[in-house]
Amino acid sequence: MLQVKGTLVASPDRSSWNENNRRYWIVFRGVESLAVSGGGTIDGNGEVWWKNSCKINTALPCKGAPTALSFHTCNNLRVDGLKMLNSQQIHVSVEDCTGVQVAHLSITAPGTSPNTDGIHVTHSSNVQVRDCTIKTGDDCVSIEDGTHDLHITRLVCGPGHGISVGSLGDGNSRAEVSGIFVDTVQLYGTTNGARIKTWQGGSGYAKNIVFQNMVMNSVKNPIIIDQNYCDSAKPCKTQVLTEKMGSAVEVSNVVFKNIKGTTISKNAITLNCSKNFPCYDIALQDINLKMEGGSGGTGSTCQNAKWRKSGIVVPQPCTGS
Structure with missing residues (x-):
């Protein structure tokens, strides 16, 4: 067991990291039955890194932090x-972890801070995230390749980019994600709500993804699936895909319920x-999303989606298709 009681503060000097270790600060690797608690604070002192991000200063090269x-x-x-912090x-x-419980975390960074995801899960299975409050400049929870059997419950998110499955399949890579269950989430002023990219x-x-019991408060994209995601300095060209050239990451059996x-x-x-x-197999059930301030009705757009609805769904699915 590791107890964090006080405050750990990262060096404000970026030269404390070299090219070999610039992607990590505090790392635990290959530890069985590890418990980290104590109520203390881990402060990344990230402002100097944010200022030197290519997303803040486009004249700079893009490097990891x-x-x-x-x-x-x-x-x-x-x-x-x-x-x-x-x-x-x-x-x-x-x-690359198995059997994980993450609970009662408070994660805070400015909404303008680049790439400051709250909790990032990849190549891991049997993971539970519960009772956390996340306010950052990127995804509150990012769920990437190799994640299976992930349960997220009782989460408060915002500012940030919401709960995101992905991005998946960049650089023509293969990605596999399944068994994602997101339940009881409140989102405040986020760019996205429930997202797959x-x-x-x-x-x-x-596949086999459920977003349910979510409350959106002034969210820009409450429900979004984007199979044409592009986060690149150069515009992504629309590809003509064939079996010989490759494919897309297949998105199926997704439920959006009580949102x-x-x-x-x-x-x-x-x-x-x-x-x-x-x-x-995209299911929309019991959805009621209205414009902030009641200024007009909401709409929806669909491209190449096979969906079904049940219960009352507002807005009507695919009215703009």
């Missing part, structure tokens, strides 16, 4: 009751799917 707290190949892991980049990363040209799947609240954009539901590999 440290993740504040990383867990690699740790099984039967417990992380509870920590405060995370101003990470240089990602706050908490769980990678994949790059063109990838392969693999994102209500307000949006600041007209399109409260966006299903932007691949022409050659449409997303399918």
